[in-house]
Amino acid sequence: NSKVIQTPRYLVKGQGQKAKMRCIPEKGHPVVFWYQQNKNNEFKFLINFQNQEVLQQIDMTEKRFSAECPSNSPCSLEIQSSEAGDSALYLCASSPGQNTEVFFGKGTRLTVV
Amino acid sequence: AQSVTQPDARVTVSEGASLQLRCKYSYSATPYLFWYVQYPRQGLQLLLKYYSGDPVVQGVNGFEAEFSKSNSSFHLRKASVHWSDSAVYFCAVTPQGTGSKLSFGKGAKLTVSP
Numbered sequence: 001n002s003k004v005i006q007t008p009r010y011l012v013k014g015q016g017q018k019a020k021m022r023c024i025p026e027k028g029h030p031v032v033f034w035y036q037q038n039k040n041n042e043f044k045f046l047i048n049f050q051n052q053e054v055l056q057q058i059d060m061t062e063k064r065f066s067a068e069c070p071s072n073s074p075c076s077l078e079i080q081s082s083e084a085g086d087s088a089l090y091l092c093a094s095s096p097g098q099n100t101e102v103f104f105g106k107g108t109r110l111t112v113v
Numbered sequence: 114a115q116s117v118t119q120p121d122a123r124v125t126v127s128e129g130a131s132l133q134l135r136c137k138y139s140y141s142a143t144p145y146l147f148w149y150v151q152y153p154r155q156g157l158q159l160l161l162k163y164y165s166g167d168p169v170v171q172g173v174n175g176f177e178a179e180f181s182k183s184n185s186s187f188h189l190r191k192a193s194v195h196w197s198d199s200a201v202y203f204c205a206v207t208p209q210g211t212g213s214k215l216s217f218g219k220g221a222k223l224t225v226s227p
Contacts (some may be wrong), residue, residue, distance in 0.1 A: 002156065035212070041201065043217040091156055092126055101147070102215060104156040 001027065004105035006092050007074075011110045013082045021108040022074040025094030029056070032069050033102065034077050037089040048074065082112040115140050117206055119218035128196055134189040135223045136204030144147050146179055146187040148217070151201045160202075163187060168183040174198070201223045 005024040013019045025032045034046040044061040047057040058069075064083075069075040079086055093104040116139045126132055138144060145164050149157040161172025169182040178189045187204060204218040 002158070004156075006156075027129075041203075043203075043215070045214050045216075048214060056166040093157075101159055101162055103159065104149075106154075106156040 001024045002103040003104060004092055004094050004103055006090075006105035006108050008108060009106065011108055013032055013110065013112050015112055016081050017112075019079040019110055019112070020076060021078075021084070021090055021092075021110070022076050023092030023094075024074045025092070027104055029094035029096055029103070031097060032075050033093040034067055034071070034075075035091045035093065037107070039088070039092060043091075046077070048072060048075040050078075079110075082110070084112050086110060087112045115203070115214050115216060117204055117218040119202075119204055121202045121220055121221050123222045123224070125224045125226055126194055129193050132194045132198075133204050134204075135165065136187045136189065138145070138185050138187065138204075138206050140208060142209065143182060144176075146154050146180060147205040147207075147218075148172065148176070148187070148189050149196065149205060152222075153200075155207050158205065158211070159175070186201065190191075194223075194225050196225045196227065199223055222223045 003026040005021050030051050033048040036044040047067045048055045065081045068075045089107045089109050091104050091107045095100045095102045118137045147162045148160040150160050161170050162175050163170050163180045170178050176191050180187050189208050201220045201222050203220045205215040207215050
C-alpha cells in the first residue's frame with residue numbers, strides 16, 4: 001500500500017478563491033509528482049520535483065498554479081484563483097528515483113463552486 | 114505524437130470469467146509500461162510494470178500483462194475475475210531515460226457481474 005499522504009481529501013472553494021493541497025511523499029522518495037485527473041479520466045501532468053528542485057513542469061501559462069517541495073515540510077500545490085474548470089482530482093505521487101515505479105496518494109478532490 | 118490508447122472504455126465480465134484489457138502505445142522507442150487500478154474514491158495502485166526482459170510480467174492479485182514490441186501493446190489479463198476486481202484500470206507509459214513522467218490511457222472501467 002502506498003504511503004503517500006495527501007491532505008485534505010476533499011476541498012471546496014468558490015471561484016476566485018485560493019486552493020491549497022499538501023502531500024507528504026513516501027519516506028526516502030526524492031521525486032514527487034503532481035497530476036490532475038478530470039472527470040473524464042484524463043490525466044494532466046503538472047510538475048515534478050527531485051528533492052526541492054523542479055524537474056519538469058507544464059507551461060502554466062495562466063500562472064494560477066504554483067507548487068513547491070521544501071525540505072522538511074510537506075510538498076504543496078496551490079491554485080491562486082480557482083476556476084470551475086479546475087474541479088478535478090489532484091494526485092500526488094512519489095518515486096525512489098527517475099525511471100522507477102511511482103506510488104500515488106489517494107488524491108485531493110477539488111470542487112470549485 | 115506519443116500516445117497511449119485503451120480502446121475499451123467499459124468492460125463487463127461475469128465473475129469467474131477471464132479478462133483482457135487492451136493497451137496500445139505509440140512511442141519512438143520502447144518505453145517503460147505500467148498498469149494501475151483505481152477503486153472508487155481512491156488513488157492509483159500499481160498492478161504491474163514492464164521494464165525489459167520476459168515479455169510476460171506477473172502482478173498482484175493474479176494479474177499479468179504481455180508486452181509485444183511488434184504490436185506496440187501491453188495487454189492486461191486475468192484468468193478468473195472476482196467481484197472485487199471491479200474498478201477502473203489505467204495503462205501508463207514513460208519514455209526511458211527522460212524521467213518518470215507518466216502518460217496515461219483514458220482507462221477501462223471494469224464491472225464484474227455476479
